[in-house]
Amino acid sequence: xxxxxxxxxxxxxxxxxxxxxxxxxxxxxxxxxxxxxxxxxxxxxxxxxxxxxxxxxxxxxxxxxxxx
Amino acid sequence: xxxxxxxxxxxxxxxxxxxxxxxxxxxxxxxxxxxxxxxxxxxxxxxxxxxxxxxxxxxxxxxxxxxxxxxxxxxxxxxxxxxxxxxxxxxxxxxxxxxxxxxxxxxxxxxxxxxxxxxxxxxxxxxxxxxxxxxxxxxxxxxxxxxxxxxxxxxxxxxxxxxxxxxxxxxxxxxxxxxxxxxxxxxxxxxxxxxxxxxxxxxxxxxxxxxxxxxxxxxxxxxxxxxxxxxxxxxxxxxxxxxxxxxxxxxxxxxxxxxxxxxxxxxxxxxxxxxxxxxxxxxxxxxxxxxxxxxxxxxxxxxxxxxxxxxxxxxxxxxxxxxxxxxxxxxxxxxxxxxxxxxxxxxxxxxxxxxxxxxxxxxxxxxxxxxxxxxxxxxxxxxxxxxxxxxxxxxxxxxxxxxxx
Numbered sequence: 001x002x003x004x005x006x007x008x009x010x011x012x013x014x015x016x017x018x019x020x021x022x023x024x025x026x027x028x029x030x031x032x033x034x035x036x037x038x039x040x041x042x043x044x045x046x047x048x049x050x051x052x053x054x055x056x057x058x059x060x061x062x063x064x065x066x067x068x
Numbered sequence: 069x070x071x072x073x074x075x076x077x078x079x080x081x082x083x084x085x086x087x088x089x090x091x092x093x094x095x096x097x098x099x100x101x102x103x104x105x106x107x108x109x110x111x112x113x114x115x116x117x118x119x120x121x122x123x124x125x126x127x128x129x130x131x132x133x134x135x136x137x138x139x140x141x142x143x144x145x146x147x148x149x150x151x152x153x154x155x156x157x158x159x160x161x162x163x164x165x166x167x168x169x170x171x172x173x174x175x176x177x178x179x180x181x182x183x184x185x186x187x188x189x190x191x192x193x194x195x196x197x198x199x200x201x202x203x204x205x206x207x208x209x210x211x212x213x214x215x216x217x218x219x220x221x222x223x224x225x226x227x228x229x230x231x232x233x234x235x236x237x238x239x240x241x242x243x244x245x246x247x248x249x250x251x252x253x254x255x256x257x258x259x260x261x262x263x264x265x266x267x268x269x270x271x272x273x274x275x276x277x278x279x280x281x282x283x284x285x286x287x288x289x290x291x292x293x294x295x296x297x298x299x300x301x302x303x304x305x306x307x308x309x310x311x312x313x314x315x316x317x318x319x320x321x322x323x324x325x326x327x328x329x330x331x332x333x334x335x336x337x338x339x340x341x342x343x344x345x346x347x348x349x350x351x352x353x354x355x356x357x358x359x360x361x362x363x364x365x366x367x368x369x370x371x372x373x374x375x376x377x378x379x380x381x382x383x384x385x386x387x388x389x390x391x392x393x394x395x396x397x398x399x400x401x402x403x404x405x406x407x408x409x410x411x412x413x414x415x416x417x418x419x420x421x422x423x424x425x426x427x428x429x430x431x432x433x434x435x436x437x438x439x440x441x442x443x444x445x446x447x448x449x450x451x452x453x454x455x456x457x458x459x460x461x462x463x464x465x466x467x468x469x470x471x472x473x
Contacts, residue, residue: 013416
């Protein structure tokens with residue numbers, strides 16, 4: 001599984017960073033989401049899912065498989 | 069005088085969508101101004117209705133419509149929106165400008181309000197909170213509005229703008245009049261006074277730029293290498309003045325008012341003092357339940373939305389407290405659950421005009437509460453509360469809130 005962020009939709013609420021800083025951070029220019037590693041450790045799955053569900057813009061999703 | 073942006077008289081509104089609702093009026097005896105909005109839901113009024121009060125405007129009750137009002141800027145504009153209509157009204161930068169033009173000032177301000185930038189302000193905020201609370205912690209009580217909630221964000225504003233602390237009384241007076249006066253002549257003079265202060269401030273920062281926000285705005289260059297138009301610079305300063313003071317003051321007032329009568333919640337926050345992530349999560353729920361802003365939009369064209377006819381220049385109010393307690397989105401929406409797991413509240417709006425200062429506002433409230441609970445772990449509402457100390461309007465809140473401990 002990997003995380004996909006839509007930066008056109010992200011408005012920089014940073015809820016993902018609050019909820020799961022291990023995976024999500026925000027940039028210094030616009031404050032939009034930065035995902036250092038789109039594939040995350042299995043033990044972080046619950047936290048990642050919670051971050052995705054708490055995005056007020058619906059800018060995050062979890063995709064199956066790894067990047068082609 | 070004919071107003072250029074006047075709403076149409078409601079001959080396009082069917083009688084069954086008209087409800088008599090004045091969002092400035094709070095009935096005598098009411099102790100919580102947001103209840104005038106939730107009463108509408110309890111009364112079962114239509115989810116999209118029109119009130120002839122305050123120049124006439126629509127109200128959206130449902131989360132989904134409020135979010136549409138925020139996102140669909142082609143129909144619901146932020147340009148020239150005052151309710152009741154006021155002309156001329158300053159075009160606040162970037163809040164009063166629709167995409168894509170709003171991006172010019174949005175991009176200019178954004179780096180100063182990112183989570184990263186706000187984390188760098190932590191020490192200053194912490195010092196301010198510690199000092200202010202220590203000044204009355206041994207007195208056994210305070211008026212939370214006068215002694216803390218209005219002073220803290222105003223002091224923060226002075227810091228951000230590179231202004232000395234000595235000017236706090238002057239700025240408190242300007243903002244008190246701006247947010248509370250209902251006298252048109254006083255309001256007009258106040259607006260002139262605020263712009264005069266901004267003019268001097270930006271001219272000074274132009275000559276002696278520092279590392280503050282005012283200097284950044286006034287020394288910024290557009291894509292052609294020119295300074296931004298002077299009026300836009302002033303309007304941007306005005307927005308930062310308007311947006312960051314009253315909202316934070318009254319959100320704090322709601323939070324402290326709630327905690328004063330909720331010993332279990334105070335205990336839960338105290339237990340989280342050494343766990344910033346858990347503390348932050350609980351703050352988020354207080355942000356949801358204590359949404360003080362009612363946001364205005366103006367319809368850009370005659371159109372139909374959800375089967376209802378809207379006319380160009382119709383005004384719409386998006387009430388965040390209603391969205392945040394919509395039972396179709398939030399389980400048990402009227403209950404405060406400090407462990408709420410999914411919490412997509414719209415206290416800071418959504419879409420292109422999402423409140424840029426949200427991270428600073430939350431940090432101001434979080435640091436204030438952490439420091440308060442360290443110095444004043446328990447407190448309650450005083451018995452002698454002032455009568456008529458609540459107000460409605462675009463920002464709802466309290467003129468006085470007496471606490472004791």
